[in-house]
Amino acid sequence: MKDWWKEAIFYEIYMPSFCDGNGDGIGDFKGIASKLAYLKELDIDAIWLTPFYKSPKIDNGYDISDYYSIDADYGTMYDFQVFLDQAHQRGIKVIADLVLNHTSSLHPWFLESRESRTSPKRDWYIWKDKVEGHQPNNWESYFGGSAWEYDEKTAQYYYHAFAKEQVDLNWYNPEVKNAMFDVIRFWLDKGIDGFRLDVINFLGIDPTLQNNPYDEEGKQIHLHDKDLPIAFEIVEELRTLVNKYEDKVLVGEVGTEEFEIAKTYAGQDKLDLIFNFNLGSIQKFEVKRIFDELKKMEKENQGLYLPTLFFSSHDMPRHITRLVDQDTEQTRAQMLCTLMLTATGVPFLYYGEEIGMTDLYVDDISEMRDVQGILTYQRMIAEGNSVIEALEASNMCSRDKSRSPIQWNDTVYAGFSQIKPWICVNENYTKINVECQSREVDSMLQYYKNMIRIRKKYKALYKGNYELLDRRNDVLFFIRKYKEQRIGVFFNFGIKQDTLHLESLSI
Numbered sequence: 001m002k003d004w005w006k007e008a009i010f011y012e013i014y015m016p017s018f019c020d021g022n023g024d025g026i027g028d029f030k031g032i033a034s035k036l037a038y039l040k041e042l043d044i045d046a047i048w049l050t051p052f053y054k055s056p057k058i059d060n061g062y063d064i065s066d067y068y069s070i071d072a073d074y075g076t077m078y079d080f081q082v083f084l085d086q087a088h089q090r091g092i093k094v095i096a097d098l099v100l101n102h103t104s105s106l107h108p109w110f111l112e113s114r115e116s117r118t119s120p121k122r123d124w125y126i127w128k129d130k131v132e133g134h135q136p137n138n139w140e141s142y143f144g145g146s147a148w149e150y151d152e153k154t155a156q157y158y159y160h161a162f163a164k165e166q167v168d169l170n171w172y173n174p175e176v177k178n179a180m181f182d183v184i185r186f187w188l189d190k191g192i193d194g195f196r197l198d199v200i201n202f203l204g205i206d207p208t209l210q211n212n213p214y215d216e217e218g219k220q221i222h223l224h225d226k227d228l229p230i231a232f233e234i235v236e237e238l239r240t241l242v243n244k245y246e247d248k249v250l251v252g253e254v255g256t257e258e259f260e261i262a263k264t265y266a267g268q269d270k271l272d273l274i275f276n277f278n279l280g281s282i283q284k285f286e287v288k289r290i291f292d293e294l295k296k297m298e299k300e301n302q303g304l305y306l307p308t309l310f311f312s313s314h315d316m317p318r319h320i321t322r323l324v325d326q327d328t329e330q331t332r333a334q335m336l337c338t339l340m341l342t343a344t345g346v347p348f349l350y351y352g353e354e355i356g357m358t359d360l361y362v363d364d365i366s367e368m369r370d371v372q373g374i375l376t377y378q379r380m381i382a383e384g385n386s387v388i389e390a391l392e393a394s395n396m397c398s399r400d401k402s403r404s405p406i407q408w409n410d411t412v413y414a415g416f417s418q419i420k421p422w423i424c425v426n427e428n429y430t431k432i433n434v435e436c437q438s439r440e441v442d443s444m445l446q447y448y449k450n451m452i453r454i455r456k457k458y459k460a461l462y463k464g465n466y467e468l469l470d471r472r473n474d475v476l477f478f479i480r481k482y483k484e485q486r487i488g489v490f491f492n493f494g495i496k497q498d499t500l501h502l503e504s505l506s507i
C-alpha cells in the first residue's frame with residue numbers, strides 16, 4: 001500500500017533488550033523473530049529497530065564501526081534476513097535506525113583519517129587547529145564537556161557532537177555523502193522498509209565556527225552546530241534517493257523540542273515523519289500542555305503532514321514513571337495510550353509500555369550501562385561529590401531507565417534470557433509481565449490490545465481529520481471525521497466527574 005505508514009502503528013524495539021535467542025544475555029534477531037507472533041497478536045504494523053550494525057557500543061550501537069555488518073551480539077546477516085522475511089510474511093514492516101551524523105572512532109574511515117593530515121580520508125571528518133592553545137571554539141558536546149577532542153598524533157582537534165568515540169562526519173564532503181548513500185541503497189536492496197534517521201538535523205556545522213551563546217542559566221544554546229542549510233539539502237537528496245524504491249518511509253529524529261524547527265524537515269520532498277518531542281518528551285503531566293501541543297501541531301501541520309504520537313523512547317524515561325503518579329496509575333496510563341491511538345498522527349509505541357513497564361534505577365555504578373550516566377558519575381566524583389550523590393545524578397540522566405529487558409514472565413531474568421542479562425532486569429518483573437497480563441482481563445496489555453483493535457475498526461481514527469479539538473479544564477476532547485464517520489473521544493484527566501453537553505460544543 002502506498003503511504004502505508006500514514007495508517008501504521010509503529011513499535012520501537014531496543015535491540016539488546018527484547019529477547020535473547022542464543023543465551024548470551026543480549027537480545028538478538030533470533031530472539032525477536034521468536035516474538036513475532038506476540039507482536040502480530042498485539043497487532044502493530046511496523047517495527048523500528050535500534051542500530052544493529054557492528055559497533056563497539058560506547059553509545060549502545062549509535063557508534064557504528066561497519067555499516068555493512070550485523071553486530072555479532074545480534075546475530076548474523078542470515079539471522080537478520082530470516083527475521084526480516086518472517087516479519088514480512090506476517091505483514092509487519094521493519095525500519096532500521098541509521099546514524100549518518102557520526103561514525104565510531106573505530107570505523108576504518110576514521111582510523112585512516114587520523115593517520116596523517118594528508119590522509120585521503122582526512123577531510124571526511126572535521127579537523128581543526130588549536131586556536132591560541134585551546135579548542136577552536138566553545139562548542140559543547142551533548143554528553144557534556146567540550147565537543148573538541150585533541151589528537152596528539154597530528155596535533156589537531158576533531159569534532160564530536162556526542163561522545164568522543166562518536167566522530168562527526170564532514171557532510172560538506174561529497175565523498176562522505178556518496179559513501180552513506182551507498183549504505184542506504186544496500187539496506188533498501190535487502191528489503192528494509194525505511195529508516196529512522198538519528199539526529200538528522202546535526203549534519204553539518206557552521207563553517208565559520210562562531211561561538212555558541214548561553215541562556216540566562218548559563219546553559220549553552222546550540223545555535224551554530226545544528227540545523228544548518230546543508231542538513232536540509234541532504235534530507236532532500238535522501239528523499240530523491242529513497243523515492244527510487246517503492247513504499248519506503250523516512251522518519252527523522254530532529255534533535256529539538258521546538259516544533260517550529262522540527263516541522264521544517266517534514267514534507268513531500270523531505271521526510272515523511274519527524275518525532276514531535278514538543279509533545280513526546282514533556283517532563284510532567286499537564287492537561288493544558290498536552291492540549292496546547294496537540295493544537296499547535298494541528299495548526300502548524302495544516303493537514304499537510306502527520307505528527308508522531310509517543311511518550312516514551314530509548315532516549316527518555318518511560319512515561320509510566322514520568323507522567324503517571326501512584327494514585328492515577330492505571331487510569332492515566334490507559335488514557336495516554338488512548339490518546340496516542342486516537343489523536344491525529346502516527347503512534348510509536350515503545351517496547352514494554354504495553355505492559356506498563358517502569359524505569360530502572362541501578363544501585364551501583366558497576367550496573368550502569370549508559371555512557372551519559374557513566375560520564376555524569378565520573379564528573380560528579382571528580383568534582384568532589386559523594387558516591388551517593390554521584391549515583392543519584394547519574395541515575396537521573398541515565399538512559400538505562402527505559403532500556404531494561406522486556407518482562408515476558410515471572411521466571412528468573414523475566415524470561416528474557418537464561419543467564420544474567422547485559423543490563424539489570426527491573427525487580428518488579430514478578431508483578432509486571434506479559435504472561436500474567438495475558439491472563440488478566442483488565443490488564444494494561446489487554447487495554448492496549450483493545451485500543452489497537454478499536455483504532456483499526458474506525459477509519460475516522462486513523463484517516464480522519466479533527467472536526468474539533470478542544471479542552472474544558474481537565475477534560476480534553478476531539479472529534480475526528482472521515483467521510484460520514486465521526487468519532488468523539490473525551491478524556492477526563494481530572495479526579496472529579498464532569499459533564500459536557502454535546503450541544504454546547506461548537507460543531
Ligand SMILES: [Ca+2]
Binds near residue numbers: 020021022024026073
Ligand atoms: Ca543473544
Ligand SMILES: [Ca+2]
Binds near residue numbers: 168202203204205
Ligand atoms: Ca554533525
